[in-house]
Amino acid sequence: MVGLAPVDRTAVRFPATAHLTDTDPGLPAAFRQLERIALDDQPIEDTLAAVAQIAKALTKAPTELSITLLRERAWATAAFTGQPALRLDKWQHELGHGPSLHAAASNQTVLINDMASDNRWPLFAAEAQAAGALSLLSIPLQVNGHVVGSLNLHAETVHAFDAREVALACAFAAYAALALDNAQSLDRSQAL
Numbered sequence: 001m002v003g004l005a006p007v008d009r010t011a012v013r014f015p016a017t018a019h020l021t022d023t024d025p026g027l028p029a030a031f032r033q034l035e036r037i038a039l040d041d042q043p044i045e046d047t048l049a050a051v052a053q054i055a056k057a058l059t060k061a062p063t064e065l066s067i068t069l070l071r072e073r074a075w076a077t078a079a080f081t082g083q084p085a086l087r088l089d090k091w092q093h094e095l096g097h098g099p100s101l102h103a104a105a106s107n108q109t110v111l112i113n114d115m116a117s118d119n120r121w122p123l124f125a126a127e128a129q130a131a132g133a134l135s136l137l138s139i140p141l142q143v144n145g146h147v148v149g150s151l152n153l154h155a156e157t158v159h160a161f162d163a164r165e166v167a168l169a170c171a172f173a174a175y176a177a178l179a180l181d182n183a184q185s186l187d188r189s190q191a192l
Helices: 015-021 027-036 044-058 083-095 099-106 122-130 163-191
Strands: 063-071 074-080 110-112 135-143 146-155
Touching: 027 044, 044 063, 044 074, 044 146, 044 163, 063 083, 063 099, 074 083, 083 099, 083 122, 083 146, 099 110, 099 135, 099 146, 135 163, 146 163
Parallel strands: none
Antiparallel strands: 063 074, 063 146, 110 135, 135 146
């Protein structure tokens, strides 16, 4: 039997967002909260839910978040902060397309500043507006070079996501991907 050396992924740093902490005093505390999440002491869904809640607290506009993952060849919502985010995730899963699925499939960030004027996913846009989501940001989640899902922010206002919000969401997506990678590594080591 081959043993794997333990991987310490509990001390995560966010160098790509260091410039943001100078202009927003709440960010260092949020990143410290992320660093304190014990990645291997709880189910991955709980870890992702904690990441989503911390990210939600930092958004300027009223926002709900979800984390969509590809599991056993089907899309699933692994974490969400409110029913509107879950509702919109499920709608995309039923349709088989939409911004969060596109972000994951294309490995490209999707930004919709005004749901009413975006015509890429008209059925989704109508449902999103009915749920109160007027702008959206979806960021792909990469684990070991493969996109496994997306971090999705649904805002109640148009033009809710400026450069700061996008940079923060990217940092939180990176952390969510790290948590997923850690969980997969733990599963593999336990299977040996």
